[in-house]
Amino acid sequence: MVNRIGATPLLALDGIRKSFGATHALRGVSLNVQAGEIHALIGVNGAGKSTLMHILAGAETADAGTVLINGTPFRAANPLEARRAGIAMIYQELSLAGHLSVAENIVLGCEPARCGLLKAKTVAARANEALALMGHSDIDIHAPVHLQGIAQRQVIEIARALSSGCRILVLDEPTSSLSVNDIRKLFDLLKKLQTAGIAIIYISHVLEEIKTISGGYTVLRDGQVAGSGATEKVSTDELITMMSGKSAELLFPHGQRRPGEVLLHCKNVSGHPLPRNVSLELRRGEILGLAGVVGAGRTELMRILMGLDKPAAGTITVAGQHGWKPAGKRLSQGMGLLSEDRKNEGLALKLTLADNMTMSRLSRCGRYGTVQPRRQYNAAVQLIGRLDIRTTGPAQKVQALSGGNQQKVAIGRLLFHDCDILLLDEPTRGVDVHSKQQIYRLIDALATGKNDGKPRAVLLAGSYLPELLGMCDRIAVMHRGKLGQAKPAEQWTEHELLRATAGAQSTVTKTRDNDETTEESS
Amino acid sequence: MNKPYFNFRLMLKNSALGPFLGLIGIYLLFAFIAPASFRSSANLQTMARQSVIVGMAAIGMTLVIISGGIDLSVGSTIALTTVIIAALLQNRQWHPAAAALGGVLAGGLTGFITGTLITRLRMAPFIVTLGMMLIIRGAAKGLAGEQKIDAPMSALNNLLATRPGWSWPAGVWMLLGLALLMSLVLRYTVFGRHVVAVGSNPETARLCGIRVALVRVGVYTLCGIFTGMAGLMQFSRLTVGDPTVAMGRELDVIAAVVIGGGSLTGGEGSIFGSLAGAMIMTVISSGCRQIGMANWIQEIVTGGIIILAVGLDRLRHRK
Numbered sequence: 073m074v075n076r077i078g079a080t081p082l083l084a085l086d087g088i089r090k091s092f093g094a095t096h097a098l099r100g101v102s103l104n105v106q107a108g109e110i111h112a113l114i115g116v117n118g119a120g121k122s123t124l125m126h127i128l129a130g131a132e133t134a135d136a137g138t139v140l141i142n143g144t145p146f147r148a149a150n151p152l153e154a155r156r157a158g159i160a161m162i163y164q165e166l167s168l169a170g171h172l173s174v175a176e177n178i179v180l181g182c183e184p185a186r187c188g189l190l191k192a193k194t195v196a197a198r199a200n201e202a203l204a205l206m207g208h209s210d211i212d213i214h215a216p217v218h219l220q221g222i223a224q225r226q227v228i229e230i231a232r233a234l235s236s237g238c239r240i241l242v243l244d245e246p247t248s249s250l251s252v253n254d255i256r257k258l259f260d261l262l263k264k265l266q267t268a269g270i271a272i273i274y275i276s277h278v279l280e281e282i283k284t285i286s287g288g289y290t291v292l293r294d295g296q297v298a299g300s301g302a303t304e305k306v307s308t309d310e311l312i313t314m315m316s317g318k319s320a321e322l323l324f325p326h327g328q329r330r331p332g333e334v335l336l337h338c339k340n341v342s343g344h345p346l347p348r349n350v351s352l353e354l355r356r357g358e359i360l361g362l363a364g365v366v367g368a369g370r371t372e373l374m375r376i377l378m379g380l381d382k383p384a385a386g387t388i389t390v391a392g393q394h395g396w397k398p399a400g401k402r403l404s405q406g407m408g409l410l411s412e413d414r415k416n417e418g419l420a421l422k423l424t425l426a427d428n429m430t431m432s433r434l435s436r437c438g439r440y441g442t443v444q445p446r447r448q449y450n451a452a453v454q455l456i457g458r459l460d461i462r463t464t465g466p467a468q469k470v471q472a473l474s475g476g477n478q479q480k481v482a483i484g485r486l487l488f489h490d491c492d493i494l495l496l497d498e499p500t501r502g503v504d505v506h507s508k509q510q511i512y513r514l515i516d517a518l519a520t521g522k523n524d525g526k527p528r529a530v531l532l533a534g535s536y537l538p539e540l541l542g543m544c545d546r547i548a549v550m551h552r553g554k555l556g557q558a559k560p561a562e563q564w565t566e567h568e569l570l571r572a573t574a575g576a577q578s579t580v581t582k583t584r585d586n587d588e589t590t591e592e593s594s
Numbered sequence: 595m596n597k598p599y600f601n602f603r604l605m606l607k608n609s610a611l612g613p614f615l616g617l618i619g620i621y622l623l624f625a626f627i628a629p630a631s632f633r634s635s636a637n638l639q640t641m642a643r644q645s646v647i648v649g650m651a652a653i654g655m656t657l658v659i660i661s662g663g664i665d666l667s668v669g670s671t672i673a674l675t676t677v678i679i680a681a682l683l684q685n686r687q688w689h690p691a692a693a694a695l696g697g698v699l700a701g702g703l704t705g706f707i708t709g710t711l712i713t714r715l716r717m718a719p720f721i722v723t724l725g726m727m728l729i730i731r732g733a734a735k736g737l738a739g740e741q742k743i744d745a746p747m748s749a750l751n752n753l754l755a756t757r758p759g760w761s762w763p764a765g766v767w768m769l770l771g772l773a774l775l776m777s778l779v780l781r782y783t784v785f786g787r788h789v790v791a792v793g794s795n796p797e798t799a800r801l802c803g804i805r806v807a808l809v810r811v812g813v814y815t816l817c818g819i820f821t822g823m824a825g826l827m828q829f830s831r832l833t834v835g836d837p838t839v840a841m842g843r844e845l846d847v848i849a850a851v852v853i854g855g856g857s858l859t860g861g862e863g864s865i866f867g868s869l870a871g872a873m874i875m876t877v878i879s880s881g882c883r884q885i886g887m888a889n890w891i892q893e894i895v896t897g898g899i900i901i902l903a904v905g906l907d908r909l910r911h912r913k
Contacts, residue, residue: 151800151801152800152801152803155801155802155803156803167795167797167798167801168795168798169790169791169794169795169798169799169861170794170795170861171790171793171794171861171862172787172790172791172794176787176791180787180791180798180799180802180804181799181801181802181803181804182802182803183784183787185783185784188783188784188785189782189783189784190782190783190784190786190787192782232802236802
């Protein structure tokens with residue numbers, strides 16, 4: 073069963089390419105994993121890790137390149153085929169049927185039965201066997217899955233993968249919501265699986281973990297392999313250098329900024345459970361960067377500031393008014409949020425550009441509670457010109473636009489609302505290079521106030537570090553819900569930022585977050 | 595390794611015990627305030643008999659709701675079944691048992707069509723069954739020539755009657771037997787567990803190789819068959835085929851399932867819970883009638899019970 077190193081790799085990806093429209097997510101990526109190897113896949117957000125794994129799992133199809141399993145070409149058309157070929161993905165959002173028992177989840181889809189009648193004893197035996205193999209006999213196999221903790225669920229999902237004959241196991245950020253104790257248990261488990269000859273691909277942002285657990289590594293950057301080899305022969309710093317590299321394509325406009333009065337002030341703000349004890353100060357005429365990996369708590373902080381979620385503790389002061397206020401009040405105070413989730417949250421996709429851009433302040437389009445479509449239309453025409461949106465006109469539905477143009481519509485709403493305080497969450501996610509450049513220029517113009525002589529305050533959250541370094545006046549790093557000290561952008565290097573966002577040098581902190589994180593590849 | 599197969603705490607948490615406690619509570623309440631006639635065994639039997647039609651359909655509806663669907667065509671299917679049974683008895687001179695089987699299978703066929711439409715066209719069950727509700731009602735009226743079809747008296751008319759030697763009507767026994775059978779199917783067969791898996795998380799079910807569409811078609815077909823059984827009971831009570839009977843009955847059936855712990859988002863529900871739900875509604879209407887409460891109060895009380903039952907269920911789940 074155990075395939076010795078040196079023989080054909082159990083999994084070989086070769087020259088994988090994938091584009092989404094104008095964005096090249098993968099540009100010829102190769103990756104080899106031996107049976108019984110734990111292979112780390114590393115890269116910043118948007119480097120292409122998720123896309124690569126989606127291709128392996130059959131959720132996406134590659135434009136070019138080959139996948140070999142044990143030397144045989146393989147192309148999964150859907151997740152089920154990949155599973156049948158022995159590839160199992162364990163995503164951050166675990167995929168279990170919560171109403172079924174632990175044992176039933178483990179045998180789901182391949183239940184032992186005679187004439188359609190479940191063999192209860194065989195089900196129990198197989199579930200016990202799978203759990204015992206993993207050293208988790210403590211889990212009650214008859215209890216429903218929704219009563220299990222997150223660490224147990226992860227174990228159950230791995231058990232299901234094993235009992236369905238999986239040979240290649242992909243773990244996507246498996247420790248992001250585990251406590252230290254559970255992380256240790258998970259690592260013990262992975263080592264057991266390793267000796268059983270399973271090939272494991274381990275995706276993580278936490279470099280310390282990678283050094284502990286993995287035998288080989290592959291670093292992805294901008295859709296290409298930036299380095300690979302044996303983990304013991306590489307230092308954390310070298311890994312960070314490979315991850316960051318240089319990105320010369322984009323120019324970051326940085327006009328003359330004159331920070332003025334404090335518009336937004338928050339002290340010791342905590343959420344449920346993120347963020348933790350965050351304090352910050354945002355002035356008119358500056359861009360404050362909020363760096364952090366997906367799931368660090370940036371979005372949660374912004375939602376609290378905007379009044380979408382209530383904080384568990386802390387004080388917030390906006391434009392001299394104290395206390396947490398709901399979103400309607402925040403909007404009238406001149407605060408606006410650009411959501412990271414454009415499609416579900418940021419835009420009403422089935423409505424027109426004109427409706428979307430005027431939605432937050434319809435009072436500008438009519439009097440006494442009326443809305444004049446003509447005024448909406450005119451406002452939209454003006455914004456379309458200013459933002460250079462490629463559209464057939466204000467009456468077009470937003471869902472027909474490309475990602476970059478949709479994002480411009482979302483920004484257009486903030487402009488129409490005439491916001492003073494802009495909370496921008498991943499403003500260039502899923503946006504093509506050309507539109508990115510335009511969005512950067514626009515953000516800079518808002519902060520300097522060069523178009524209308526009125527500088528705005530901008531809080532810019534992102535995981536793409538060159539963007540933050542290029543655009544911001546000050547940057548603070550968020551890691552597992554905690555916000556570090558904001559320092560002038562010149563005092564940061566990309567290397568240091570990456571180190572801080574990955575939580576390097578700090579030991580793994582004991583946390584039990586419930587991150588709802590999805591990484592988008594662009 | 596050796597874990598007890600029965601875990602009492604979990605059984606409490608997952609069983610239909612809540613609705614049964616509710617049923618007992620409401621029964622005792624009326625037993626206390628209503629006249630003695632309410633407590634008579636004859637009245638108990640009457641209430642059981644009255645619950646049979648809704649209860650039969652609720653068995654099928656429980657399966658549909660557990661699988662994450664809904665079926666609004668139940669009332670129409672009951673009417674169609676009574677019409678078909680009457681027509682087979684009257685016009686074709688079929689043996690009563692064959693006519694009953696024909697009616698039940700016709701119900702199954704409508705369920706099969708509904709399930710196929712939902713899975714093939716990938717349409718929302720609410721919409722498809724809303725359409726089927728009108729189509730089946732129309733078909734029943736057309737088949738019956740827009741009037742009641744008389745049928746000769748037969749053994750079918752005794753299904754809900756008390757017969758000497760049988761302390762309870764045959765229909766009640768059939769209901770309990772079928773409910774027990776389907777509870778076991780749901781718990782101990784691959785199909786049953788797949789129904790729960792599909793309702794709990796359809797994506798996971800697909801990933802695990804479950805043929806989700808097939809499961810759904812099966813569930814709707816079964817629902818049609820049980821609705822056909824409900825139609826048979828309805829015919830037994832009416833003694834004629836009536837295309838306008840059971841208007842809006844689907845809402846009673848859905849209410850019974852929901853009171854019994856079914857979740858409209860799928861994954862949850864219990865067949866005996868749904869029977870308890872059906873009984874709760876009968877006890878309320880019978881009790882209210884006997885203490886001389888107006889019809890409108892009964893309706894308000896029943897509505898309140900539905901909301902209360904689901905509210906309690908939410909509270910229970912929050913822990």
